[in-house]
Amino acid sequence: MVNSTFYFAENITQSCVTTCPSLTYKTFGDIFTSKCALGCSRNQYRDNTTRRCVYLCSSGYFSDNTTWNCVQKCPNGLFA
Numbered sequence: 001m002v003n004s005t006f007y008f009a010e011n012i013t014q015s016c017v018t019t020c021p022s023l024t025y026k027t028f029g030d031i032f033t034s035k036c037a038l039g040c041s042r043n044q045y046r047d048n049t050t051r052r053c054v055y056l057c058s059s060g061y062f063s064d065n066t067t068w069n070c071v072q073k074c075p076n077g078l079f080a
Contacts (some may be wrong), residue, residue: 007034008034008036010036012025019051020036020037021036025038028040028046028047030053037053044068047070048070049061054070057070066078
């Protein structure tokens with residue numbers, strides 16, 4: 001983190017980025033590992049709105065414990 005901005009190591013381009021690539025690599029910034037990763041560590045959820053690993057999903061999204069994604073609606077058979 002530099003001046004309250006988080007940077008993540010992106011392995012493909014070998015660069016530091018503030019937002020991990022979403023279209024090509026579908027990675028998320030993990031603040032604990034400081035890396036762009038497909039999965040998040042420490043029981044965090046993948047937030048597609050911020051491209052980060054989070055404990056609390058953005059407003060209007062729910063934490064899906066079956067996929068570890070932030071979702072707009074719960075999967076069939078599950079509820080918030």
